[in-house]
Amino acid sequence: MAESKKTCELFDCGHRACGGCGAALAARLVTQAAGTNTIVVNSTGCMEVFSTPYPETAWKVPWIHSLFENTAAVASGIDAALKKQGRKEKIIIMAGDGATFDIGMICISGAFERGHDFTYICYDNEAYMNTGIQRSGATPYDASTTTSPAGKCSFGNRRPKKDMPAILAAHGAPYVATASVAYPADLKQKVERALNTPGPCYLQVHAPCCTGWGFEGEQTVAIAKLAIETGLWVNFEMVDGKVSKAKKVVRKPVEEYLKTQKRFRHLFKPKRQDAEITAIQAIADRNAEKYGIDIKLKKE
Amino acid sequence: MMRITEGSHAVAEAVRLCRPQVVSAYPITPQTHIVEALADFVANCTLDAEYLTVDSELSALSACVGASAAGSRTYSATTSQGLMLMAEVCFNASGMRLPLVMSIVNRAMGAPLSIWNDQQDSISMRDCGWLQFYAEDNQEATDLHFIAYRVAEDPAVQLPAFVCFDGFILSHTYEPVDMLTQEDVDRYLPKFNPAEKLDADDPISFGMYATPDYYLEFRYEMDQALKRSQEVIVKAGREFGAMFGRDYSALVECYRLDDAETAIVAMGSVCGTIKDAIDEMRNEGKKVGLLRIRVFRPFPVAEIAEALSRMKRVAVLDKNISLGSHGGATAIEVRDALYGSAIPVKGYVLGLGGRDIRKKDIKEIVALCEKGVGDQFYGLRTELI
Amino acid sequence: MPLAVGCRARPGKSRDNRTGSWRVFKPLFDHGKCSKCGMCQTLCPEGCVHEDGEGFFDPDYTYCKGCGLCAAECPKEAVTMKQEEK
Numbered sequence: 001m002a003e004s005k006k007t008c009e010l011f012d013c014g015h016r017a018c019g020g021c022g023a024a025l026a027a028r029l030v031t032q033a034a035g036t037n038t039i040v041v042n043s044t045g046c047m048e049v050f051s052t053p054y055p056e057t058a059w060k061v062p063w064i065h066s067l068f069e070n071t072a073a074v075a076s077g078i079d080a081a082l083k084k085q086g087r088k089e090k091i092i093i094m095a096g097d098g099a100t101f102d103i104g105m106i107c108i109s110g111a112f113e114r115g116h117d118f119t120y121i122c123y124d125n126e127a128y129m130n131t132g133i134q135r136s137g138a139t140p141y142d143a144s145t146t147t148s149p150a151g152k153c154s155f156g157n158r159r160p161k162k163d164m165p166a167i168l169a170a171h172g173a174p175y176v177a178t179a180s181v182a183y184p185a186d187l188k189q190k191v192e193r194a195l196n197t198p199g200p201c202y203l204q205v206h207a208p209c210c211t212g213w214g215f216e217g218e219q220t221v222a223i224a225k226l227a228i229e230t231g232l233w234v235n236f237e238m239v240d241g242k243v244s245k246a247k248k249v250v251r252k253p254v255e256e257y258l259k260t261q262k263r264f265r266h267l268f269k270p271k272r273q274d275a276e277i278t279a280i281q282a283i284a285d286r287n288a289e290k291y292g293i294d295i296k297l298k299k300e
Numbered sequence: 301m302m303r304i305t306e307g308s309h310a311v312a313e314a315v316r317l318c319r320p321q322v323v324s325a326y327p328i329t330p331q332t333h334i335v336e337a338l339a340d341f342v343a344n345c346t347l348d349a350e351y352l353t354v355d356s357e358l359s360a361l362s363a364c365v366g367a368s369a370a371g372s373r374t375y376s377a378t379t380s381q382g383l384m385l386m387a388e389v390c391f392n393a394s395g396m397r398l399p400l401v402m403s404i405v406n407r408a409m410g411a412p413l414s415i416w417n418d419q420q421d422s423i424s425m426r427d428c429g430w431l432q433f434y435a436e437d438n439q440e441a442t443d444l445h446f447i448a449y450r451v452a453e454d455p456a457v458q459l460p461a462f463v464c465f466d467g468f469i470l471s472h473t474y475e476p477v478d479m480l481t482q483e484d485v486d487r488y489l490p491k492f493n494p495a496e497k498l499d500a501d502d503p504i505s506f507g508m509y510a511t512p513d514y515y516l517e518f519r520y521e522m523d524q525a526l527k528r529s530q531e532v533i534v535k536a537g538r539e540f541g542a543m544f545g546r547d548y549s550a551l552v553e554c555y556r557l558d559d560a561e562t563a564i565v566a567m568g569s570v571c572g573t574i575k576d577a578i579d580e581m582r583n584e585g586k587k588v589g590l591l592r593i594r595v596f597r598p599f600p601v602a603e604i605a606e607a608l609s610r611m612k613r614v615a616v617l618d619k620n621i622s623l624g625s626h627g628g629a630t631a632i633e634v635r636d637a638l639y640g641s642a643i644p645v646k647g648y649v650l651g652l653g654g655r656d657i658r659k660k661d662i663k664e665i666v667a668l669c670e671k672g673v674g675d676q677f678y679g680l681r682t683e684l685i
Numbered sequence: 686m687p688l689a690v691g692c693r694a695r696p697g698k699s700r701d702n703r704t705g706s707w708r709v710f711k712p713l714f715d716h717g718k719c720s721k722c723g724m725c726q727t728l729c730p731e732g733c734v735h736e737d738g739e740g741f742f743d744p745d746y747t748y749c750k751g752c753g754l755c756a757a758e759c760p761k762e763a764v765t766m767k768q769e770e771k
Contacts, residue, residue, distance in 0.1 A: 009732045013745065014699035017730060019707060019752030024730035037500045041366065051699070054514050054692050057505035058699040062498040064369050065507035066362065067392050073359035077322060077366025077374070078498065080350035084321040084372055089500045107362065110355025184727050218753030218766075221728055397691035458690060496693060508692050517688055 008032060015058035016050040020217020022207030022224065023047050023123045025181045027058075027094065030121055030205075033188035034195060036061060038090045039082075041075045043099035044068040046130040046209075047123060062089075069103035071095045072111035072120065079116040090195050091118035098128040101137035101162050112171035112200045119194040119201045122164065125209035133212040137162040140232065141283060142276055143263045145212075150266035155276050160283065168202040169241045175199075176238040180206040182224035186235065186247075193237075206233050214262020226257040231284035234291045246291040254281045302478045307438040307470040308333030310477040311377075311403055311463075314445040316347045317485040318401075321372035321492075324352040324363040328382040329415045330467035331405040335377060357382035361389040361402070368398040369506050371497035373449065376400075379467060380407035380421045387425065393460045394429030394522060396507045399452035399492075400460035401445065402430075406568065406619075407467040408653040416654020417467040419568060423596075423620040423629045429522050431461035431529055432597040434567040436553075438475040440594075441465035443540065446480070447548055450489050450536045457529045459522070464596075466569040468654070480544060488543060526598040533595060551600035553592040554607050556582060560589030562666055563608050565634055566617040567593045570657050574617075577662035588666055593630065604637040614638070614645040615669035617657075621649045627675055646674020655679060700748075704731065708751035710766040716741040718763035725755035725764060 010031035017024035023046055031038070040063045042048045048065050051058040066074035071093050078091055095104060100122040108120070127145045128134040135148040139157045144150040148157040169176045175197040179187040187205060194201035208224050210217040227233035229252045236246035255277060258264040267273045267280075288294050305313070312334045315323075323342070325335035341347035350367075354360045357378050364374040378386065383404060393400050404422045408414035422432060433448060435441035441463065448461040465471065480488075496504055510518055534549045541547025555575055557563060564574055571592045581588045591607050593600070608614055616635075618628020626632060631647025638645060646669050651657045661679060668674055714725075725742050726734040733748040734755060744755070756764040 011732060012696065012699045013731050013733045013748035014702040014704060015731070016702065016704070019730075019750035020754055021730050021752075025728065025754075028730065028732050029727075036503075039370070039498045039500065049509060052505050052508035052694075054508040054510045055689065055694045056699040056702055057508060057694045057696060059505050060503055060696040062500060062503045063505040064366070064498055065505075065509070066366070067388060070358055070362035070389065073354065073362030074366035074369075076352060076354070076359070077324065077363030077368075078370045079366075080322040080324075080352055080363065081367035081370035081372035081374075084348075084350050085370075089498075106356050107359050110359050113355070114352065181728075216753070218757040220730075220752075220754060221758050395692065496691075503696055505694050505696075506691065508694060510692055514688065514692075518692055521688060521690070 008035065010036065010060040012058040012060055014056060016053065017046070018211050018217065020210045020220045022181045022209060022220050023125060024050065025220070026123045026205050026207045027051070029181070029184050029187050030092065030094065030191050031061060033191035034090060034092055037088065038092055039078060041066050041071050041078065041091065041093045043071040043095035043104065045096035045099055047094055047096065049130055068099055070107045071099060071104060073107040075118045076111045076114065076116045079118055093118060093120040095120070095122055096129070097122060097124045097126060097138035098136040101164055109171065112168055112173055115172070116200050117198055119191065119203060121191070122204045123207040124204050125207045125212060127212055129209050129212045141280060142267060144266055145263070155273065156266065165202065165204055165238060169238050173200050173202050174240055175201040178204045178206070178233070178235050180224045180228060180233060180235055182221050182228060183235065190237070214265070215260055219260065223257070223260055226252070226260065230254045230257040231288045231293060232257055234287050234293055236291050243291060246293050248293050248295045250295050250297070251288060254284050302476055304474050305438065305477045306333065306472060306474050307441055307465065308472065309337050310438050310442045310479065311445060312337035312341070313479055314442045315375050316341050317480060317482055318445060318449050318489055319373065320349050320375040322350045322352070322364065322367035322374045324354050324360045324374070324376050326354050326357045326360045326378070326382060328357070328379055330407060330471045331377045331379050331403065333471065334403060334405070357385040358389065361386040361393065364400050365389060365393050365396065365398060368400055369396070369498050371494055371499070373492040374400055375402070377403035377405065379405045380409055383421045383425060384409070387428070390425060390428045390430060392507070395518070397458040398460060399458055401448045401452055402460070402462055404462045404464040405467045405471045406464055414653040417469050418619040418652045418654065419464070420620040422462055422464045426597055426629060429459060429526065430597065431459060431526070433461065433463050433595055434593065435463065435465040435470065436569060436571045436592060438470055438473065438477050441470055442477050442479065443546060443548060446485060446488055447533070447536050447540060451529055451532050453492055454532045455495070457525055457532050459525050459529065464568070469569045484544065488540065530598050530600065551595040552603045552607060553594060555590040555592065557589030557591055557607060559587060561587040561612040562669060563589055563591050563611040563614045564617065564662065564666065565591045565593065565614060565630060567596060567630065568619065570617060570619065570651065573657055573659055574662050577659040580659065581663060581666065586666065599633055601637045604634060608638060608643060609641065611643055613669050614643055615665050615674065616645060616647045617665070618647060618649050619651045621652070644672065648674060648676065648678040650678040703747050704750050705747045708749060708769050710751045710753060711746070711769050712744055712749065712751065712753065712755050712764050713767055714743050715763045718761045720761050722760060724758055724760065728754050728758050730754065
């Protein structure tokens, strides 16, 4: 790591992301890992908006805005065109969780079923951030958003996070993985692996949003780490539909993660909601069980 | 070579000859025979294209957008409900100035659900910035595809185009069609080679967003491109005529209009019936003529105003209606083209949902128009209302 | 400057937007404490932390938004945030 490697910055300065933006960091890391021989297809959302207000573009690779729901379909067309033209550029889709988990389902399902050659990267900030922090299928249980607000008779979002990796693995995606901006080297490795795996690959990147989740921009990486350390986010890989690897942790109680963010504040103030915190802990425990992430400490 | 061909098959063959590299297809009545024929061509190696059986019309056009942006000529076809499902992408494609060509096999819009012909679908999309061609018969439906690609891809235009022809009436009907050869088409339609495309060697951001400081001007430029396309269509149509003997340089066709007193204005297959009716009415001494609109977008305002300038009255037939407005789109736009003249224009909404239009209906409409009666639905089954 | 057909652009223009003006706090890099790990450069969402000839790192203040990620994540606490004097 002390090696002074000239990093290729393909996501330029001057973009309009919030200071500390997890998605902007993801865009930088992904394009670094991908290199210049890449075409990026970007859905409507924070990333598209903060990176391309005409005439300013932050992208130094070929890039196209698809619209909101159809990024996978546009990428399918590019894949077909490149095949016909005998070109070798890699296709990367960058789409938020709203574009991916919700409105994009038709197009994603079709594209994965047809087996196109691309890497679909979902930058998951767990809500429709660009439009002002509304609930998506990726919003975690009990998170407060503007359309699932906590209030006198509500604890926020009542549904668990949709399991997109499993859905796409079920489509036969040869490589599916989750990653986090907290572990950039791991993220880049997974991007490279996906790019080098023929067929439709999916990478879901946890990209904490300081504005939407309610924390200071400098904590983006720390909070992303806590998500993993509490088991609410698991970094794993699936090869041909089976979990092949998952990042192991010495687990911390979910509370340590929840209390860092305003979107979970209602679980602590004005009154501590033990039942809700217990329910969230159960989600983390189930994740731990499912992916085998608990480091078993040897007893001397 | 002249062959009796089903409309869909003729169009599929024309598309094959245009050498699209990417075809994306979602089935919908009455377009299915086109996309099936194309699939057959690919399966038998007579069309060298990537054929995507996409998951929806939304994906169908989106795939074309991606492929075209990446530098490939594309093709898709749809109708009615499918066109509406991809409506967002239609606006996107024209705004991104991608020269897509798509067949619209005209069909009524639901609800009530209908698989039969009218022109509501493409007419409802007249604002989206695509060129719109309307074919009278299968020969024209075939030829207009060659012309559409040529015009859309012209550097002065760079806009997508709909080639519209009536569902079932044309698509599923066998007519004699003179098909060009591959050599013919290769001579007429150059290889698609856009100046800008998604290309790692020359990275460009496509489809950025525009703040209020820029948006108006982008839309102005699109409107200008549509207006410029008229010249390009005329030139391309004239060259087609010079090379192959069928001239398409006219944005409108005048049939026995020179000395007419009553002009009927219409688009599409009904014009064949109208021409027959006109011949009969002429034999009876009535001075009737037809103004057939071949190019609806860009709307040929000057040509229409010119052609109708000496008429005593105008009867506009619309197989569409802007519900709640004064009538069908063609009547409203023709009236606008004639603004300032004293010529009475009456609109007739008919044939919706596939209701047959016969010669006697045309004659009745002319009679109504002569009496100054119009701006109504024609042919209502009064026992039902 | 006439519009680009189709609302397109080639790279470079985002640099016209000098996001350094957003800053409230400014990161100060102490090379004395720096172990040259490069984490600050890796984690900067702007990509505006650059390596000098000796392997140390500095931000480009033209674009640095002052988010503080570099300071928060530096393993040697070599970066501190100081309120901008305006």
